[in-house]
Amino acid sequence: MGNEKNTIRKVYMDNMATTRVLPEVLDAMLPYFRDVYGNPQSIHSWGDEAREAIESAREQVAALVGGDAEEIIFTSSGSEANNLAVKGLAQGQITKGKHIIISAIEHFSVLHAARTLEKAGFEITEVPVDKYGFVDPDEVARNIKKETILVSVMHANGEVGTIEPIADIARKVKEAGALFHTDAVASAGSIPVDVNKLGVDALSLAGNEFYGPKGSGALWVRKRVRVIPLMDGGVQEGGRRPGTENVAAIVGMGKAAEVALKDIPARGEKLSRMRDRLIKGLPAAIDHVFLTGHPTERLPQHASFCVEFIEGEGMLLWLDRDGIAVSSGSACTSKALKASHVLIAMGIPHEKAQGSLLFGLGVDNNEADIDYVLEKLPPIVNRLRQMSPLYAKFMKEKR
Amino acid sequence: MPAYSDKVMDHFMNPRNVGEIKDADGIGEVGNPVCGDMMTFYIKVKDNRLEDVKFQTFGCGAAVAVSSITSEMAKGKTLEEAVKITPALVAKELEGLPKNKYHCSNLGAQALQEAIRNYAKKKGIKIEGLQEKGEGDEEGEECEVC
Numbered sequence: 329m330g331n332e333k334n335t336i337r338k339v340y341m342d343n344m345a346t347t348r349v350l351p352e353v354l355d356a357m358l359p360y361f362r363d364v365y366g367n368p369q370s371i372h373s374w375g376d377e378a379r380e381a382i383e384s385a386r387e388q389v390a391a392l393v394g395g396d397a398e399e400i401i402f403t404s405s406g407s408e409a410n411n412l413a414v415k416g417l418a419q420g421q422i423t424k425g426k427h428i429i430i431s432a433i434e435h436f437s438v439l440h441a442a443r444t445l446e447k448a449g450f451e452i453t454e455v456p457v458d459k460y461g462f463v464d465p466d467e468v469a470r471n472i473k474k475e476t477i478l479v480s481v482m483h484a485n486g487e488v489g490t491i492e493p494i495a496d497i498a499r500k501v502k503e504a505g506a507l508f509h510t511d512a513v514a515s516a517g518s519i520p521v522d523v524n525k526l527g528v529d530a531l532s533l534a535g536n537e538f539y540g541p542k543g544s545g546a547l548w549v550r551k552r553v554r555v556i557p558l559m560d561g562g563v564q565e566g567g568r569r570p571g572t573e574n575v576a577a578i579v580g581m582g583k584a585a586e587v588a589l590k591d592i593p594a595r596g597e598k599l600s601r602m603r604d605r606l607i608k609g610l611p612a613a614i615d616h617v618f619l620t621g622h623p624t625e626r627l628p629q630h631a632s633f634c635v636e637f638i639e640g641e642g643m644l645l646w647l648d649r650d651g652i653a654v655s656s657g658s659a660c661t662s663k664a665l666k667a668s669h670v671l672i673a674m675g676i677p678h679e680k681a682q683g684s685l686l687f688g689l690g691v692d693n694n695e696a697d698i699d700y701v702l703e704k705l706p707p708i709v710n711r712l713r714q715m716s717p718l719y720a721k722f723m724k725e726k727r
Numbered sequence: 728m729p730a731y732s733d734k735v736m737d738h739f740m741n742p743r744n745v746g747e748i749k750d751a752d753g754i755g756e757v758g759n760p761v762c763g764d765m766m767t768f769y770i771k772v773k774d775n776r777l778e779d780v781k782f783q784t785f786g787c788g789a790a791v792a793v794s795s796i797t798s799e800m801a802k803g804k805t806l807e808e809a810v811k812i813t814p815a816l817v818a819k820e821l822e823g824l825p826k827n828k829y830h831c832s833n834l835g836a837q838a839l840q841e842a843i844r845n846y847a848k849k850k851g852i853k854i855e856g857l858q859e860k861g862e863g864d865e866e867g868e869e870c871e872v873c
Contacts, residue, residue, distance in 0.1 A: 639763060641787035645739060658763060658787075667763065679760030682785075715745045715791065717767040717783035718760070 336651040339697045343629055344486045344514065344688030345655055349580065350539040356583035357541065360576035368573050369564065378575050385582025392585040393512070393531055393548050394522035401547045401555070401565045402578050406513035406534030407437035409547040412558055412569065413509040413530045414441040417478050418450060420554035421507065425475030426450045429506075431463045431492075432673035433485050438511055439669075442480075451475070460622040461490035461674050469500040476506045483526070484515035487657055487670040487686060488621030489630030491515065498527035507553065513537055513545075517588035518627055519596065529553050535577065539691065540584030544577040591691075599689050600628035602698050606687055607631050609702045614709050620671060620684065629690065634676060635683040637719035638712040643685060646708040652701060657684040679718060731788060732822040738792035743799050746781045753849070755841025757834050764790045764831065766838040768798070772846055777801050777809055782838070789828035790835075796820050797835035806843055810856045812836055 340348070349357075360381060366374025368382055386397040403409045418428055430442050432454045446452045453471045457463055463481050472479070479501045484491045494510050501508040509530040512521050516531075517538025523531055530553065535544030549555050549568075561570025588595075603626075611617045616636040635643065640656025647654060657668025658681070671681035687701070713719040731739070748769035758765040764786035771779035780798040784791050797817050801809045814832035818824050824832060840858065847854050 637785070639786050639790075642739070642791065645736075645788045649740075667761075677760075678763075679785075682760060682763050715742060715783055716785045717756070717765050718785050720747060720783055 337700060338651045339693070339700055340653045341687045341689055341693065341697070341701070342653045342655055343690035344537075344686060346536045346542060347539045347690055348692060349541055350584065350587060350691075352587065353540055353580045353583045357576045357580040360579050364575070368575060369562065378573075381575055382573055382578045382582075385578045385585075388582035388586045388589075389533070389546050390548070392521065392589050393516060393533065394524055395531075395548045396551070398566075399548050399551055401549060401569050402573065402581075403545040403547060403569055404543055404574070405545040406511070406532055406537065407435075407545070408558070409532035409534070409545045410435060410437035410511050410513070411441045412547050412555065413511075413532055413549075414438055414478070414480055415445060415558060416555040416568070417507050417509060417530060417549075417553065418445055419556035421477035425477045427453070427473060427475040427477060429453045429455060429468060429471050429476060429479040431455050431457060431481045433457050433461055433463075433487075433670040434480065434482055435486065435511055435513065438480050438482070455481075457673050459675055460625070461485050461488045461620075461670065462622070462625075463492050463497060465493055465496040465500050468497050469504070472501065472504040472506060476504065478507045478509065480509040480511065482514070483510045483512040483521065483531075484519070484627050484630075485621065485670060486514035487668055487684075488632050488674065489514075489626035490621040491519065491625050491627065494526045494528065502527060514627060514630075517585065518592070518599075518629055520592060523548055523550070530555075535581030535584055538584050538588045541577050541580040543574060544581035546581065595691060596628040598691075599693075602689050602693060602695065603628060603631045603687075605695070605698045606689075606701065609698070610705065613702055613706045617709075620674070620676065629688055631687040631689070633685050634671070634680045635685060635709055636680055637683070637716045637722060638709060639682045640684055642712045643683075643705075643708055646711070647704065650700075650704045650708075652704060655686040655688070657686065658682045730825055731792075732824075734796075734820075734822040735789060735792040735824065738795040738821065739788040742784075742791050742795040744781050744795065744802070745783070747783060748779060748781050751781075751842075753842040753844075753846030755838045755843070755845055757838045757841055758786070760785070763787070764834055766790065766794050766834050768794075768838040768842040770801075770839075770842045770846060772806065775805050775807075777804055777806070780839070786831070786834075787828070789824055789831040792821055793817055793824075793831045793835035794838070797839050801839055806846075806854045807856055810840060810843055810854060810858075812839060 366378045368379040390397040507529045513534045516533035531548045536542040620632045640658030667681040751769040752772045753770045755768040769781045782794040784794040818832040
């Protein structure tokens with residue numbers, strides 16, 4: 329600890345948790361704290377300036393997902409966007425039925441929103457995933473019934489990186505006449521997202537996942553689809569999300585969306601090259617490590633593994649000492665003290681899920697960072713295995 | 728990161744008494760991988776004292792630190808003294824544990840007790856203060872997670 333910690337190399341690879349705001353995003357935001365501080369709803373020049381800023385951001389965010397500006401509802405986060413989608417669309421369709429389908433690997437903001445609806449009398453079906461985390465479009469179709477009003481399947485999974493066949497799923501859902509929402513928080517800004525190509529009715533995204541500020545999110549909802557607001561209040565966001573707009577965050581998200589739209593190809597190329605070095609390099613450097621999620625149908629910035637015989641938190645603590653920031657889906661690292669529901673749904677046994685490691689690469693990372701991780705992780709794993717009863721048992725049985 | 732005390736970090740980074748005692752007089756295993764933590768304690772007994780204590784742990788930083796400090800606390804004690812090591816004493820010796828990691832201290836004390844119980848059973852002796860198996864240390868539906 330102490331001084332030594334200040335001089336070590338710093339490698340942030342937790343970009344699925346959140347990203348660092350880009351300099352141009354910060355620059356775009358700064359005037360909206362002191363210079364332009366009016367309420368966008370006000371009828372004077374202060375208000376006009378603030379309103380123009382959020383309307384311009386609305387266009388930037390809409391462009392990122394291929395939708396119209398008027399279809400964007402700004403929220404406080406991806407979680408709020410998911411809640412608004414699941415609860416707001418379900419409540420808006422309640423006269424048609426009360427059946428909702430989600431996948432087993434949704435983010436808690438979809439999963440728990442669905443469970444809340446279940447307590448309020450809705451019926452929820454969770455469709456399973458295969459070993460890669462793929463949802464089978466036919467499985468979704470098989471579960472649709474007359475009362476099905478909404479299906480929500482994420483675009484890409486933040487824990488294992490797998491990109492779902494959303495266009496195929498959406499087509500089947502639309503044929504059956506239900507609404508389809510996709511949580512694109514992990515994918516929007518990282519890979520091309522087009523609401524019309526995907527064929528969805530609603531799509532969630534979060535600014536802090538693509539180098540915008542925390543506290544910025546949005547739900548795109550197709551015109552004429554009814555959304556019941558989560559809160560009651562004023563007319564902001566077309567009456568669908570009341571509360572004085574967080575102008576600076578919205579402006580920042582807009583700028584980040586504009587940069588992302590332009591940079592997705594170049595970022596994707598750079599990030600996937602580093603990702604593939606990790607995917608090749610870690611299992612080569614450490615025995616009994618396996619990739620989670622699909623090897624190629626995955627987010628370009630995402631590499632996730634299970635390291636057998638040890639538990640994630642121990643690895644995170646040691647990696648942090650070496651200046652490396654990553655995540656894990658182990659029970660110990662979760663506040664809920666449960667192993668990742670995503671890994672369990674993919675059929676990974678609990679003891680292996682406990683050793684999960686997630687690298688979320690970002691635009692600030694470089695090839696030397698990959699070398700550094702490949703150098704630092706093997707001795708940490710070795711050290712933890714030396715005290716693991718599971719490893720001792722495995723080695724005994726091997727002999 | 729959980730807010731670990733310096734002492735927890737020290738015992739996590741430099742755990743004492745890691746390993747297996749090949750000809751152990753008693754072995755205690757607690758936890759299961761579903762819950763996320765497993766501890767195995769090995770004891771060597773001489774003249775009613777814990778001459779040596781070693782452990783293997785699969786688990787978080789707190790689980791490793793708890794195992795390490797429990798082994799240190801137990802070493803050299805008589806069996807009667809060792810069975811008095813409670814989770815609260817383990818946590819106190821570590822200068823506290825984060826609230827959601829408190830369960831880890833139960834596992835350390837349980838694994839040690841289990842090893843002593845294993846020894847007592849083999850020898851057919853009774854140890855004052857040693858709880859009967861099944862008194863609140865069986866893994867039920869509820870996980871004792873670190």
